[in-house]
Amino acid sequence: MSAMLLFSTTNLEMMIAGNNRRINQAKISATSGLNHFTALNLDYNTLRGRAGGLQTLQVLPATRLSDKTHYEVKVHFSPRLSAGQYVVESIGYYTKGDKILASHPIKALFEGEQ
Numbered sequence: 001m002s003a004m005l006l007f008s009t010t011n012l013e014m015m016i017a018g019n020n021r022r023i024n025q026a027k028i029s030a031t032s033g034l035n036h037f038t039a040l041n042l043d044y045n046t047l048r049g050r051a052g053g054l055q056t057l058q059v060l061p062a063t064r065l066s067d068k069t070h071y072e073v074k075v076h077f078s079p080r081l082s083a084g085q086y087v088v089e090s091i092g093y094y095t096k097g098d099k100i101l102a103s104h105p106i107k108a109l110f111e112g113e114q
Helices: 002-040 044-051
Strands: 056-064 069-076 085-096 099-111
Touching (some): 002 085
16 A cells, blocks of 8 residues: 555656646746847847737747747737736747647836837
8 A cells, every 4th residue: 555655646746746847848948038139139129020910029940959948929909008018928838749848938017219
């Protein structure tokens, strides 16, 4: 009986550790996406021009970091934000084949001159 309990507990702990690792990989991917966006040095007017009348603009499509991780970056404009402000959302993914096993969004408020 105690051997079954030990196996069950160990198996559960291994699954939790695997989930935590996948989540951390997705977080690292999302951070990479935000760093990539920042390195592009795009200003508010450039982004607003590319977006046209849209409230959301995908700046970086799915960008692969490894065979299991990638990120995408979007910019959101909102009338509720002050002039020149926009929200950058980077979503990191951990995948196996076409199946998403973990994802993690990071959002940051940017401010630029109009």
